[in-house]
Every structure is written in structure tokens, then in C-alpha cells.
Amino acid sequence: MKKLLQLIGFASLITVFYFGFTTYPKLDLISGFSSKSMASGHFIDHRSQELIENGDNDIDMIDLATNKIDENGKFATASVYGLKERKAIYRDGLGVTLINDDFDVSKPYLVPKRNKLNNNLPFPYGNNDPKDSVFANIDYAKLNAAVANAFDTKGAKKKRTRSVLVIYKDKIIAEKYDTGFTKNSKILGWSMTKSITSAVFGVLEKQGKFDIYKPAPMPEWANDQRKFITTNDLLHMNSGLEWVENYSTICDATQMLFQAEDMSRSQLEKPAAYKPNTHWYYSSGTTNLLSGILRKQFKTHQEYLDFWYTNLIDKIGMNSMLIETDMAGNYVGSSYGWATTRDWSKFGLLYLHKGNWNGEQILNENWVKYTATPTNTSNGQYGAQFWLNAGGKFPDVPKDMFYCSGYQGQMVAVFPSQDLVVVRMGLKEDPEFDFNGLLSGIIGSLKK
Known part of the structure; x- marks a missing residue:
């Protein structure tokens, strides 16, 4: 014993x-x-x-x-x-x-001003219900089967899809939600928020207020080789700055998201590991650095908070969207954007229509083209804070597809050649979730 x-x-x-x-x-x-x-x-x-x-x-x-x-x-x-x-x-x-323990919860704080879309138009250009539409060239049985196949059978936890929305020629042709979720459910897009951050730069570029090809406005880099890094390099994730992103362990990315007070400085303080535009690698720290650069473009914190909504998000009726801030008041542009599935689709439609929203040019057409052009050294898989299918990641899907992508399989996919936007929100990502199967199934339902 x-x-x-x-x-x-x-x-x-x-x-x-x-x-x-x-x-x-x-x-x-x-x-x-x-x-x-x-x-x-x-x-x-x-x-x-x-x-x-x-x-x-x-x-x-x-x-x-x-x-x-x-x-x-x-x-x-x-x-x-x-x-x-x-x-x-x-x-x-x-x-x-x-x-953290040093944060003063009683301290007053600023909030962004919002402008809710108010018109009598149906979705997507208004907040009224979408009009029913039937297209003769769509095999609806095949479409609905492809969408239904994205969801688990009752009790299963393999695919873990929460919503799928398919928009063809500005009309909803398929929409499905898992138990507990509806068209009004706000869902975290995780790294799809990076694409929102990129779009804010696009708005500034359209307004003639920012040149992405100039060296990034970082005084801290003035006396070393980082002074050659441009905002373009940052948008393309090929700045050469040191960074480790691995969510299964303690790393730069997890320490930033769950410990840093000012997330915009996490990448800023890293040394250069390579020359700019020679090595592509994914960095959420880079996107939060970009959020910090955006903040510097405004005289006041209030203007920074307002601009994202008044000039982009609310402008296209994404009224459900909320981008969360860090302790220093920066938008966490890498990861923390929430919106309904329908509102996420509006962002895809803005890019499908080359930056035009119901007659108003929010982004230059060239900005959208720039966004969807492969970054040097990314093997056709990445543009300017958007992912691409140019390298054939999804073999049965058109190569002109480009998409926002987030942790656990969030996706807003834009298909210019098909006049199509597909949104999928969930808790499993590729390869556990078959995105190629879902997207090719939807494409296959469109008769030529």
C-alpha cells in the first residue's frame, strides 16, 4: 500500500x-x-x-x-x-x-460617430428586405445542395458552419444559418478585418490624402534600414520585419492580441530580418501597425475613430459592424471586426463593383485592381491585405477569385468573372472545412 x-x-x-x-x-x-x-x-x-x-x-x-x-x-x-x-x-x-491591472476603467473615452443608412431601398443598397429574384440560369437544386452540404448534420461538429450567403448580380440567391444564428447575428471576422483596414487606406488614396509608395511614416525607423520600408510593403506583408505568427504557442501574435496595451507598436519595435519586398510572410502585427499609421493621419483621436465608419463602413450600409479597440484606443485592424453575414457581404460587393457603391466611387478602380494583384514572393496567394486564388489554392474555383479570410474559416469571396459574392462564417477552416467543394459547388450551379 x-x-x-x-x-x-x-x-x-x-x-x-x-x-x-x-x-x-x-x-x-x-x-x-x-x-x-x-x-x-x-x-x-x-x-x-x-x-x-x-x-x-x-x-x-x-x-x-x-x-x-x-x-x-x-x-x-x-x-x-x-x-x-x-x-x-x-x-x-x-x-x-x-x-490589464493598470487600465483605468473610470477614465472617459471617445466613441466613433455613426451614420445609419436611411433609405427605402432593398438589400444590399438599403436596409429593407431583399427583393425575391429567380434567375433562369441557376440550378437552384444544385445550389441549395452545395450550401446545405456546408453545414453539419444535427449533433455533429465537423464542418461547424454558422452561415452561408450567396449573392449573384446583387441578389441573394441562397442564405442559410446554423441553429442559434440568424441574419441579425453579429459574427467575428477575425483576420477579415485586415481587408477593412486596407480599404481605409484605399479611401484615403481616393481622397488624395495618402501615398502608399512613400516610406512609412515611422520616425523610429529613420536611422536604420527600416527607413526604406513603404506602406505598400506593409500592405503587401513583405516589409521584411521580424515576426512570428503561430496561434498554437506563445508568439509575437498571441502576445500582441492578449497582452499588449498598444498593439500598433508590436510590429513597429521589431528589427528588420530581410530587405523589403524580398520575403512574404503573414503578420497580424503589420496590420495593427497600419492601423497606427492611419491614426497619425488625423489631427485628433476622434477623427481617426470616425473616419473608418463615416467614409467606408457606414457609407456602404455595414451598420452592424463594430471594430474593437485596444487599451490605447487603436482599432485592432488585424482581428476584431464584427458584423452580420449580410453586412460582410456588402464589403465583398464593394470590391466586386470595383469600388463603386450604388453610383458613388468609394475606392478607385485601380485600388481594387491593386488589392487583387499578387504580392511579390507570395506565389499568387496574397494581394494587399486580401487573399487570392491566382496561385490555384482552390483548384476547382476561378483564379480571378480574391477573398477576405479569417481564423476558423471566415470568408468573403469575390468572383469578378461570375458577378458573385459568397460569405461563409464558421469555426473550421481549410483543410478541415472543404472550401473548394463549397465554392465549386456554388459556381457549378450557375449554368453557362
């Missing part, structure tokens, strides 16, 4: 040591992700704690967290076995911010 107890004690000690070396350093990130996700899902989209824990937070390691929601204080907390508690607060107009 004594020997058995010794063995049990030894095994327990090994477990404690294993936990200490492998898990404990990640607790800040685990509880940070969990509390942020809990607060955002609950206060932005009114999801229940159960739905969030079984959906958004049903991720390896993240499911170790114990969460609490404070309705009156509008915040959520999370900890792992009582350790490393983190807090995320909700503020009207700014969404949820993951905070």
Missing part, C-alpha cells in the same frame, strides 16, 4: 511539473482569449455563456478556462484553475477590450 501511495505521489508530482513547464506560461493567453471571447460574444451578439463556451471557446486549452459574466459591470473574467485571471470590458461604440 505504501508503495502504491508513493507511486501515486510521484505521478502527481510529474503531472504538476508537466503542467508547470507546458501549460502555466500559456495561462495568460488562455484566460485572455477566453474572457475576451466571452465578453465580445455576449455583449456584442447577445450569446449565452453556454453557447460561447460550446462554440467560440471550444478550443484545445481554451476550454480549460472558467468564465464569469458580470451583466451590470459589462465585463467578463476568466481564469484557469483559479490562476491568471483576466478581465475584458465592454464599452458602447468600442466593443470589448482585454485590459
Whole structure:
């Protein structure tokens, strides 16, 4: 018996040591992700704690967290076995911010001014219901089968699609939602927000207020080789700046999203690993640096907050959209944009129509072309904060497709040759979710 107890004690000690070396350093990130996700899902989209824990937070390691929601204080907390508690607060107009102990929750804050689209037009150019449309060249049985196949059968958790929306010639031809989600559900786009950030630069370019080909306005880089990095290089993710993005471990990206006070500085402070325009690699830090550059273009913080909405988001009727801020008041342009599926599709339609929205040119046509042109060294897979199919990632899909893409398989796909936009929101991404099958099935339903 004594020997058995010794063995049990030894095994327990090994477990404690294993936990200490492998898990404990990640607790800040685990509880940070969990509390942020809990607060955002609950206060932005009114999801229940159960739905969030079984959906958004049903991720390896993240499911170790114990969460609490404070309705009156509008915040959520999370900890792992009582350790490393983190807090995320909700503020009207700014969404949820993951905070540290030094953050002053009583300090007044600015909120963006919004202009809700108000006309009598049907979707997509107004907020009235879409008009029913039937096209003779669409095989609706085939279309509906392709969309239905994107969803799990009851009780399964393999495909984990939350919504699919298909728009052809500005008309909704298919729309489906998973249980618990509707056309009014706001869903986090994760890195699809990068494409929104790019579009804000496009608006400034259209207004003649910014030249992306000049060196990036970073005084901190004036005395080293980083002074040659242009905003164009940053938009193309080939600045050469050091960065590691791997969400399965502690890295630059996870430390930025779940620990940094000012996310715009995370990439700014990194040294150059390569010369600009010689190495392409993905960096959420780069996009948040771009958000910081945008902030510098305005005299006041209020102007920065307003511009994204008044000159782009609300201009095209994406009234449900909310882009969350960090502790320093920067939009987290890499990751934290929320909107309904229909409003995400409006962003795709803006690019489908070469920057024109119902007769108003929001972006120059050349900007859209620039966005969808392959970045040097990306092998045809990336443009200016948009992903591309030019390199044939999806073999059965037209190569002119370009798309916004986010963690866990968020997608707004634009098909210029088909006059088509497809949105898919969910919790599984390629290759676990068959995007090639979904998109090719939809394309195949359009008779030539």
C-alpha cells in the first residue's frame, strides 16, 4: 500500500511539473482569449455563456478556462484553475477590450460617430428586405445542395458552419444559418478585418490624402534600414520585419492580441530580418501597425475613430459592424471586426463593383485592381491585405477569385468573372472545412 501511495505521489508530482513547464506560461493567453471571447460574444451578439463556451471557446486549452459574466459591470473574467485571471470590458461604440491591472476603467473615452443608412431601398443598397429574384440560369437544386452540404448534420461538429450567403448580380440567391444564428447575428471576422483596414487606406488614396509608395511614416525607423520600408510593403506583408505568427504557442501574435496595451507598436519595435519586398510572410502585427499609421493621419483621436465608419463602413450600409479597440484606443485592424453575414457581404460587393457603391466611387478602380494583384514572393496567394486564388489554392474555383479570410474559416469571396459574392462564417477552416467543394459547388450551379 505504501508503495502504491508513493507511486501515486510521484505521478502527481510529474503531472504538476508537466503542467508547470507546458501549460502555466500559456495561462495568460488562455484566460485572455477566453474572457475576451466571452465578453465580445455576449455583449456584442447577445450569446449565452453556454453557447460561447460550446462554440467560440471550444478550443484545445481554451476550454480549460472558467468564465464569469458580470451583466451590470459589462465585463467578463476568466481564469484557469483559479490562476491568471483576466478581465475584458465592454464599452458602447468600442466593443470589448482585454485590459490589464493598470487600465483605468473610470477614465472617459471617445466613441466613433455613426451614420445609419436611411433609405427605402432593398438589400444590399438599403436596409429593407431583399427583393425575391429567380434567375433562369441557376440550378437552384444544385445550389441549395452545395450550401446545405456546408453545414453539419444535427449533433455533429465537423464542418461547424454558422452561415452561408450567396449573392449573384446583387441578389441573394441562397442564405442559410446554423441553429442559434440568424441574419441579425453579429459574427467575428477575425483576420477579415485586415481587408477593412486596407480599404481605409484605399479611401484615403481616393481622397488624395495618402501615398502608399512613400516610406512609412515611422520616425523610429529613420536611422536604420527600416527607413526604406513603404506602406505598400506593409500592405503587401513583405516589409521584411521580424515576426512570428503561430496561434498554437506563445508568439509575437498571441502576445500582441492578449497582452499588449498598444498593439500598433508590436510590429513597429521589431528589427528588420530581410530587405523589403524580398520575403512574404503573414503578420497580424503589420496590420495593427497600419492601423497606427492611419491614426497619425488625423489631427485628433476622434477623427481617426470616425473616419473608418463615416467614409467606408457606414457609407456602404455595414451598420452592424463594430471594430474593437485596444487599451490605447487603436482599432485592432488585424482581428476584431464584427458584423452580420449580410453586412460582410456588402464589403465583398464593394470590391466586386470595383469600388463603386450604388453610383458613388468609394475606392478607385485601380485600388481594387491593386488589392487583387499578387504580392511579390507570395506565389499568387496574397494581394494587399486580401487573399487570392491566382496561385490555384482552390483548384476547382476561378483564379480571378480574391477573398477576405479569417481564423476558423471566415470568408468573403469575390468572383469578378461570375458577378458573385459568397460569405461563409464558421469555426473550421481549410483543410478541415472543404472550401473548394463549397465554392465549386456554388459556381457549378450557375449554368453557362
